[in-house]
Amino acid sequence: MRPSEKERIGEEAFLLEAAMRHVDEAVLITTTELDHPGPEIVYVNEGFCRMTGYTPDEVIGRTPRLLQGPKTDRAPLDRLRRLLSRGEPFDGRNVINYRKDGSEYVLEWYIEAIRDSDGKITHWISSQRDVTELKAMEERLRHQALHDPLTGLPNRTLFAQRLELALSRARMQEEPGALLFLDLDGFKDVNDSLGHEAGDKLLVEAAERLMALLTPGATVARFGGDEFAVLLEHPSDEAEAMRVAERIVGTLGEPFVLAEREASISASIGIVALSASSGGSEELLRDADVAMYRAKEEGKGRYRVFEEAMRVRILQRLRLEDELRRAIQQEEFALHYQPKVKLPTGKIVGFEALVRWRHPERGMLPPSAFVPLAEETGLIVPIGLRVLGEACRRAKEWQERFPGVPPLVMCVNLSARQLRDPELVSDVARVLEETGLDPASLDLEITESVLVRDTEASVVVLDRLRGLGLNLIVDDFGTEYSSLSYLKRLPVNFLKIDRSFVAGIDKDAKDEAIVSSVVGLASSLGMAAIAEGVESAGQAARLHELGCGLAQGFYFGKPRPAEEVLQWLADGRATTKRSSDD
Numbered sequence: 001m002r003p004s005e006k007e008r009i010g011e012e013a014f015l016l017e018a019a020m021r022h023v024d025e026a027v028l029i030t031t032t033e034l035d036h037p038g039p040e041i042v043y044v045n046e047g048f049c050r051m052t053g054y055t056p057d058e059v060i061g062r063t064p065r066l067l068q069g070p071k072t073d074r075a076p077l078d079r080l081r082r083l084l085s086r087g088e089p090f091d092g093r094n095v096i097n098y099r100k101d102g103s104e105y106v107l108e109w110y111i112e113a114i115r116d117s118d119g120k121i122t123h124w125i126s127s128q129r130d131v132t133e134l135k136a137m138e139e140r141l142r143h144q145a146l147h148d149p150l151t152g153l154p155n156r157t158l159f160a161q162r163l164e165l166a167l168s169r170a171r172m173q174e175e176p177g178a179l180l181f182l183d184l185d186g187f188k189d190v191n192d193s194l195g196h197e198a199g200d201k202l203l204v205e206a207a208e209r210l211m212a213l214l215t216p217g218a219t220v221a222r223f224g225g226d227e228f229a230v231l232l233e234h235p236s237d238e239a240e241a242m243r244v245a246e247r248i249v250g251t252l253g254e255p256f257v258l259a260e261r262e263a264s265i266s267a268s269i270g271i272v273a274l275s276a277s278s279g280g281s282e283e284l285l286r287d288a289d290v291a292m293y294r295a296k297e298e299g300k301g302r303y304r305v306f307e308e309a310m311r312v313r314i315l316q317r318l319r320l321e322d323e324l325r326r327a328i329q330q331e332e333f334a335l336h337y338q339p340k341v342k343l344p345t346g347k348i349v350g351f352e353a354l355v356r357w358r359h360p361e362r363g364m365l366p367p368s369a370f371v372p373l374a375e376e377t378g379l380i381v382p383i384g385l386r387v388l389g390e391a392c393r394r395a396k397e398w399q400e401r402f403p404g405v406p407p408l409v410m411c412v413n414l415s416a417r418q419l420r421d422p423e424l425v426s427d428v429a430r431v432l433e434e435t436g437l438d439p440a441s442l443d444l445e446i447t448e449s450v451l452v453r454d455t456e457a458s459v460v461v462l463d464r465l466r467g468l469g470l471n472l473i474v475d476d477f478g479t480e481y482s483s484l485s486y487l488k489r490l491p492v493n494f495l496k497i498d499r500s501f502v503a504g505i506d507k508d509a510k511d512e513a514i515v516s517s518v519v520g521l522a523s524s525l526g527m528a529a530i531a532e533g534v535e536s537a538g539q540a541a542r543l544h545e546l547g548c549g550l551a552q553g554f555y556f557g558k559p560r561p562a563e564e565v566l567q568w569l570a571d572g573r574a575t576t577k578r579s580s581d582d
Contacts, residue, residue, distance in 0.1 A: 026051045026128040029114070030064060032121055034081055038063040039124060051130050053100035064126075069098040080111065087113055087121060094135065106135045148222040150200055151207035159221035159229055163281040166233050170274045177233045177274035178241035181288035182248065184226035185300040186265040190258070192420045193457035198258040202265070209251045214244070229285070238273055238305065245269045245303035253301060261456075266301030268292050273305075290314045317373065323359070324370060324379050332358045333383060335390055336559035340411065340530070340552045343544040350409030350443070352552060353391035354559045355383065375415050384418045385427055392435040392442060394562055399441065402569050411443040411473065416450040420457075425464045432468065439469030445496070447475045455486040466491040473530065477518060487525060495522045497548070499533025505546075506538040512546070519547045 026048035030039035041059050049055060052067065059066065068077075076092045083090045089112040097107050109128040113121040146158035154162070166177050184206065191199035203226065210220045210228065219231040230248070232241055252267040270291025272284050291306035293314060298304070327333060337351040357365040374380040395410035402408070418424055432439055444465060451458045451474065462472055473494040474487075497518050504511035515531070522529040531543050534553030543551055560568065 026130075028059075028064065028126050028128075030124050030126070032124060034085060038065055042123065048128070051099075051105070051128065052097075058100070067097040069096070069102075069104070071096040071104060072098075084111065084113075084124065089113070094131075104132075105130050106132045148224075151204055151222050153207050153211075153228075154219060154221040156221065156223045156229075159219060159223075159231065160281050160285075162219050163231055163284065166231060166274055167278055167281060167284075169233070170278060177231065178238070178244075179272050179274065179284050179288050180230040180232070180241065180245055180248070180269055180303075181272075181285065181292045182228050182230070182267045182269040183292055183296065184228075184252065184265050185268055185296065187226035189416075189420070190256075190263045190265065194259050194261065194263065198263070201258055202256050202263065205256055206252060206265075210248065213247055213251050229288070233274075238271075241271050241273070242303065242305065245271055249301060249303060268296040268300050269303035270295060271303060271305045287311070293317075320370070320373055321377055321379075324374060324377070324383075327357060327359075328379065328382050328386075331386070332360070333386060334358050334364075334561065335387060335394070336561055337394070337565045338552055338559040339557045340409070340550060341556045343540060343549055343551055346540075346556060348408070349406070349550065350411060350441075351395075351565065352411040352445070352559075353387060353394075353413075355387050371415070375417050378417055380415045380417050381421050384415060385431075388412050388428065389431050389435070392431050392437045394565075395441055396435050396437045398566070398569060399437075401566075407438070407441055409441050409443055409471075410437070411445055413445045413475070416447075419446060419450060419461055424461065425468070428465060428470070429468055432470075440471070442470040443473050443494070444470060445473040445475045448477050451486065451490060455489060459489055459491070462491050487521075492527060494528050494530050494550075496530045496532055499553070502531050502533045502539060502543070502553070503535075506536070506542045512542070515543070515548070516546045523547070 024047055027043075027045040028041055028048050029043040030041050033039045040061055041064060044054075044056050044059055048059075052059075073095060076095055080090045080092065089110065092107070092109050092111075095107045095109065096104050098104060107128055108131050109126055111124055111126045114123040114125050116122050146155060147153065148155045163179065170177055184202075187199065187202065190202055203222070207220070207222060207228070210230070214220060214230065214232075217233055219233075221229045221231075223229055230244070232244060248269060249267050252265065255262040255264050257263075270288040270293070272288040272291060274284070278284060287306045287310075290310045290313075291304045294310050295302045295304040304310075334356045335353045336356055337353055339348045340350045340352060341347060342349050355367055355371075357370050359365050371380065374383055391410050391412050395408060399407045414424075421427075428442075428444075431437075432442065446458075446462075466472060471493040472491065473496055474490070474492050475496045476498045477495040495518055497515055501511045501514045501518075505515050506512075519529045528550065529548045530550040530552070531539075531548050532552055534540050534543065534551045534555045536555055539553075540551060540555060557568075
């Protein structure tokens with residue numbers, strides 16, 4: 001028997017209800033009133049109850065407005081009223097609603113009309129989806145794409161976007177602004193000596209100090225490594241940007257406590273103004289970077305405002321760097337050798353190898369013309385390795401041709417970057433093996449400032465070098481203002497007295513007192529003293545009287561190419577008094 005119309009409708013309602021229970025989305029049906037107090041809820045499915053926390057009895061007969069709250073955006077609701085009043089469907093996204101317990105959730109929803117057989121709208125049916133987690137994930141991904149993962153600061157991409165907006169305002173409204181680009185001086189030393197974990201901690205604390213220092217309207221970004229950028233959108237003038245830079249230098253110059261040790265760095269800052277005539281963001285960043293490098297060249301821990309002349313200078317610097325790389329490939333470096341003598345006899349006991357650059361266009365260049373850049377770029381490592389190899393090869397050659405007791409010793413300088421090179425000890429050992437030079441015939445010279453900067457790391461490397469059997473010299477001793485306690489920990493053999501003290505030894509009682517103290521200090525620590533920069537017989541005589549046994553300087557001989565040294569030794573001039581050609 002066929003079911004009646006009433007039975008058929010009841011069966012369809014039962015099946016529809018069963019289907020709604022298995023739908024994940026929230027479904028509710030309301031009446032069609034749009035004016036106050038609004039439509040009434042006549043049906044909700046289990047998905048709605050799961051999403052909102054309400055039971056059907058708690059919402060049926062009430063308006064959907066019970067889900068709205070202080071953060072619910074009115075704009076999509078106004079659009080909803082307009083569309084439904086015309087009988088058109090509504091599609092809404094990212095609307096904030098509230099559950100029964102007061103918690104927020106983000107909603108995507110769709111509403112359309114239910115019509116009878118005559119096409120008349122009888123109800124509205126809404127399907128809703130909770131996209132809170134999806135929205136949060138999108139925000140996390142967006143944040144990750146635009147922020148530095150270590151410090152949480154904006155990254156280069158986000159900073160460039162904000163800089164472009166600031167530029168637009170500067171051009172249209174003539175609102176001034178300033179860009180500061182800064183680099184942490186000495187960060188690599190901290191990272192290499194204390195480890196990457198300590199380096200990361202320093203970067204995080206540096207970011208926190210910057211954020212605490214600047215006004216809420218400023219943007220601070222990390223560009224990667226130890227580079228940061230600051231955008232000031234409304235400084236009153238250029239002087240205000242300079243005052244901010246000065247405060248940054250001050251706060252970043254205060255010690256950082258890392259791994260239970262204090263570490264000190266400084267900041268070099270470049271400043272460029274934003275104005276109606278400014279170029280694009282990349283051009284501004286480039287100019288600020290140029291000004292920052294200028295500040296670094298002038299001594300670090302300072303700031304400089306960009307000037308057009310700086311761009312010319314940086315282009316020259318980049319050209320010099322390219323030429324340095326080519327010079328390494330083309331082996332354009334040459335060594336000159338300055339004799340080291342025993343006082344008072346003047347007998348040559350060894351030589352110091354000093355690098356020169358045979359520039360194809362500018363001729364023979366002294367170390368001051370290229371070593372600072374080589375040190376900064378890391379090119380000093382391959383250059384230094386070539387110098388070490390050539391110097392050891394020459395020393396072995398001269399020892400074999402001019403045997404003596406003790407044999408001639410070769411001295412080679414080590415830079416700060418070389419001392420941090422993890423391959424340094426193995427490279428030195430390999431060069432000694434390849435050239436056959438006895439390690440006892442090799443002196444390695446390190447500037448005092450390098451050792452004072454990070455004594456702990458230096459001790460480890462110097463111990464390993466001493467383990468090879470060679471000798472170590474502290475260069476420019478006495479010029480670094482620091483505690484002398486580091487000396488007793490360093491496995492060094494010689495202290496080299498700086499030329500600035502030697503120059504006045506026969507005229508200035510204070511210089512004489514300093515030299516005498518260094519000689520005594522060296523002796524008490526089981527070391528020997530070497531004087532550099534000796535230019536007169538009077539200086540040589542006074543050094544001997546004060547107990548200094550070794551010396552070098554123009555009085556004994558200028559640095560010479562290997563060929564001249566070979567001829568010099570062949571002529572039997574192993575004992576030097578100042579020669580006519582010096």
